[in-house]
Amino acid sequence: MNTHRNLTLDQIDRMSLLHPVTSIADHDRNGPVIYEAAQGARLRDAAGRELLDMGAGLWCVNVGYGRAELADAGAAALKNLSYQHLFGGASCPDTILLADRLLGLFADRAGAGHFARVFFGTSGSDANDTAFKLVRYYNNLRGRPEKKKIISRSGAYHGLTAASGSLTGIPAYHKAFDLPLDGVLHTACPHHYRFAHEGEDEAAFAARMVADLEALIEREGPDTIAAFIAEPVMGTGGVFLPPADYFARVQQVLDRHDILFVVDEVITGFGRTGQWFGTGTYGLRPDIVSLAKGLTSAYFPMSASMISDRIWQVLADTSDATGAFMHGFTYSGHPVGSAIALANLDLIEREGLVDNAARLAPRLLAALRDRIGDNPFVGDIRGVGLMAGVEFVADRATRKPFREGTAPHRIVSRHAAAQGVLARALPFLPVNAFSPPLSITAAEIDEAAD
Ligand code: PLP
Numbered sequence: 001m002n003t004h005r006n007l008t009l010d011q012i013d014r015m016s017l018l019h020p021v022t023s024i025a026d027h028d029r030n031g032p033v034i035y036e037a038a039q040g041a042r043l044r045d046a047a048g049r050e051l052l053d054m055g056a057g058l059w060c061v062n063v064g065y066g067r068a069e070l071a072d073a074g075a076a077a078l079k080n081l082s083y084q085h086l087f088g089g090a091s092c093p094d095t096i097l098l099a100d101r102l103l104g105l106f107a108d109r110a111g112a113g114h115f116a117r118v119f120f121g122t123s124g125s126d127a128n129d130t131a132f133k134l135v136r137y138y139n140n141l142r143g144r145p146e147k148k149k150i151i152s153r154s155g156a157y158h159g160l161t162a163a164s165g166s167l168t169g170i171p172a173y174h175k176a177f178d179l180p181l182d183g184v185l186h187t188a189c190p191h192h193y194r195f196a197h198e199g200e201d202e203a204a205f206a207a208r209m210v211a212d213l214e215a216l217i218e219r220e221g222p223d224t225i226a227a228f229i230a231e232p233v234m235g236t237g238g239v240f241l242p243p244a245d246y247f248a249r250v251q252q253v254l255d256r257h258d259i260l261f262v263v264d265e266v267i268t269g270f271g272r273t274g275q276w277f278g279t280g281t282y283g284l285r286p287d288i289v290s291l292a293k294g295l296t297s298a299y300f301p302m303s304a305s306m307i308s309d310r311i312w313q314v315l316a317d318t319s320d321a322t323g324a325f326m327h328g329f330t331y332s333g334h335p336v337g338s339a340i341a342l343a344n345l346d347l348i349e350r351e352g353l354v355d356n357a358a359r360l361a362p363r364l365l366a367a368l369r370d371r372i373g374d375n376p377f378v379g380d381i382r383g384v385g386l387m388a389g390v391e392f393v394a395d396r397a398t399r400k401p402f403r404e405g406t407a408p409h410r411i412v413s414r415h416a417a418a419q420g421v422l423a424r425a426l427p428f429l430p431v432n433a434f435s436p437p438l439s440i441t442a443a444e445i446d447e448a449a450d
Pocket of ligand 1 (some may be wrong): 157231264293
């Protein structure tokens, strides 16, 4: 019982909160699941039950919950300089050091030494909004104002603000919001298991996907296309790994038509794929990279947009004529977030959490395959690093999908939660996602799979 109006928290929640991405009718019926505490990979709900969080929140608590180092770094920063903006050239030490650290990490750990500047925000969505605006800005500055459209992919997830929600390629997030906005296009989803033709191998499938992309560019007119945005591994869509050759071929098409490559590393950044960045895992050559989630392991809302030399040079060269860069947020480069991000990076390095993700990756797939690989409704179990998906089908032999409206993965999620394991059901295809903290142990993976 809460003292507020003598109601329980459950009742107050139902009367006062509009939950993101939640059915209002279901919530009215079932009420909230209230979590009160967390440590390591485990959450504790209000009834005192422990749940093993195989999602690391929303793919974000990379170092696990309850890390004193991060709390201490945040508390010290709050006491010392609780806020400082970056507008008009103001700055603060940890934010400067964080920008430098990220540029260094990209050069050393992703083989991408061509980044020149870092812009900070507060969420993955706003990082992608920044990318959305930057590619327009870049083309306006270099006298190409007609080159504005951005191509995303069906099944992509890039956030839910008006611009990033338009880049997202999952119809459920567009419905009734009049999205996508004009100027955003979607090309085919390169998920081989579901969308390949019969007998089409990965290389042939990738070639077809990229031919579709180029056909779209040519139909629209290459002079109107500013950028292509992609997650290295599509997360929320269903943990879709890029088919062999896909990104190398995409890059050739982008180069041919002078199109920028925006890489959304909001999930894949900071170790999720078993390497520091998906850019390194898949040998990508981005012009802009969006980072969030693992940047602070969600101990503070913070995002970063990495800006390449190529874009930076145009901004710098035209600066006298264009005046100030009129984009930014109250919380851009927040000193507390920066201190926490630095402590988070220290911790990831000190504990070798990226190596831990790489080491445990085969264990996660093997555990899932051992326990449920023979189930007649399990079509595919796939993953990279500590990011795995289990896709359900009505018929394994033919890969026939379930009827529209049937949601086996939601049933699995409910049953798993009843047994103390959180395994998210995704909104595009019937897939359960597994993306535990990178600090998880082999024993915890086995426990979750059991
Ligand atoms: N990009 C990707 C790849 C994501 O997975 C997400 C969130 O899940 C976002 C962007 C949006 O991030 P946020 O929810 O912090 O706005």
